Amino acid sequence: MDISSVIGFVLGIVMVLVTILMLGEWEVSAIGAFADPGSIMLVIGGTFASTFIGQSLGTFMNAMKAVKMVFISPKFDPADTIEKIVALSNLARREGVLALEESAANMDDPFLKKGIMLVVDGADPELVRSVLETEMVYMENRHKDVRGVWDMVNGLAPAWGMVGTMVALVLMMASLDDIDALAANMALAMITTFYGALMANFLAGPIARKLGVYNAEEMLMKEVLIEGMLSIQNGENPRIIEEKLKAFLAPSLRTRSDEGGS
Numbered sequence: 001m002d003i004s005s006v007i008g009f010v011l012g013i014v015m016v017l018v019t020i021l022m023l024g025e026w027e028v029s030a031i032g033a034f035a036d037p038g039s040i041m042l043v044i045g046g047t048f049a050s051t052f053i054g055q056s057l058g059t060f061m062n063a064m065k066a067v068k069m070v071f072i073s074p075k076f077d078p079a080d081t082i083e084k085i086v087a088l089s090n091l092a093r094r095e096g097v098l099a100l101e102e103s104a105a106n107m108d109d110p111f112l113k114k115g116i117m118l119v120v121d122g123a124d125p126e127l128v129r130s131v132l133e134t135e136m137v138y139m140e141n142r143h144k145d146v147r148g149v150w151d152m153v154n155g156l157a158p159a160w161g162m163v164g165t166m167v168a169l170v171l172m173m174a175s176l177d178d179i180d181a182l183a184a185n186m187a188l189a190m191i192t193t194f195y196g197a198l199m200a201n202f203l204a205g206p207i208a209r210k211l212g213v214y215n216a217e218e219m220l221m222k223e224v225l226i227e228g229m230l231s232i233q234n235g236e237n238p239r240i241i242e243e244k245l246k247a248f249l250a251p252s253l254r255t256r257s258d259e260g261g262s
Contacts, residue, residue: 002073005210009071012202036191039164043195046160051152055145062142063149070210076217078224082245085228088116089238097233111135111222115229125230132226136219143215150208154200161196165189224248 017031024030052060091099097120104116111132118128168189224245231241 002071002210005070005073008206016198033187034191034194036188039188039192039195042164042167043157043160043192043199046163047153047157047196047199050156050160051149054152055149059145060149063146066146066211067207069214070207074214074218076214076221078221078249081221081224082228082242084112085225085232085245086238086242089228089232089236089241092232093235093238100232109225112225112229115225119229119233125233128230128233129226132222132229136222136226139222140215140219143211143218147208147211147215150204150211153204154208157199157204158193158196161193161199164192164196168192220248 020030020034021028024033055063088100088103091103100116101120104113104120107113107116114135115128115132118131123131168185172185172189227248228241228245231244236244
């Protein structure tokens with residue numbers, strides 16, 4: 001569970017509700033003034049309609065599935081990754097590179113498994129790097145497409161809020177002789193803008209940002225794996241491999257890695 005996302009989501013809802021209640025003199029009915037089904041339908045429906053036009057259905061569905069990553073963070077453990085590489089290098093040093101084939105069969109990470117099998121098959125180091133880096137590029141492109149959906153939502157939601165505002169203003173102009181309808185349409189004009197800003201700044205923008213953070217972490221882990229596998233193929237000392245891979249990590253993570261290996 002990503003605690004920061006949960007805290008941010010709950011805190012954001014609480015701050016909005018408390019602010020509405022404070023400005024409404026703590027009358028619960030003040031919250032009801034912001035609950036307009038038509039405005040919600042226009043902003044959310046219109047935003048996603050535009051997003052459908054700009055993205056493929058498959059990419060859109062992947063973007064919806066990726067939301068769970070914001071609250072249930074993927075596990076990227078640099079220290080554990082380095083430990084795996086060092087263990088494999090020790091095995092290769094004792095029993096030879098071909099001994100890694102059995103270990104590869106039991107690996108859950110398909111990227112690491114593919115790299116080890118390329119090393120076991122005796123592929124040229126440049127070919128190993130090329131194959132794995134190509135996979136990284138296409139993986140990052142897929143991640144970029146998913147983030148692009150939420151970037152689109154981030155840009156479109158305020159615009160659809162303004163569309164709702166213009167619709168309400170037209171209705172307001174058409175009812176100048178009806179004070180009650182005039183007031184209701186004026187409130188509607190503001191609410192749609194409110195929903196658009198909330199959808200962009202509270203949901204879409206932060207989701208896109210968090211997915212970008214996770215992508216960067218995953219790409220770092222892939223780089224560590226590539227360097228580790230090439231070092232194993234070159235027959236480097238396991239201790240040297242460990243120190244080389246720690247150079248990818250922040251100082252705090254290096255310390256944690258040392259503690260884990262001690």
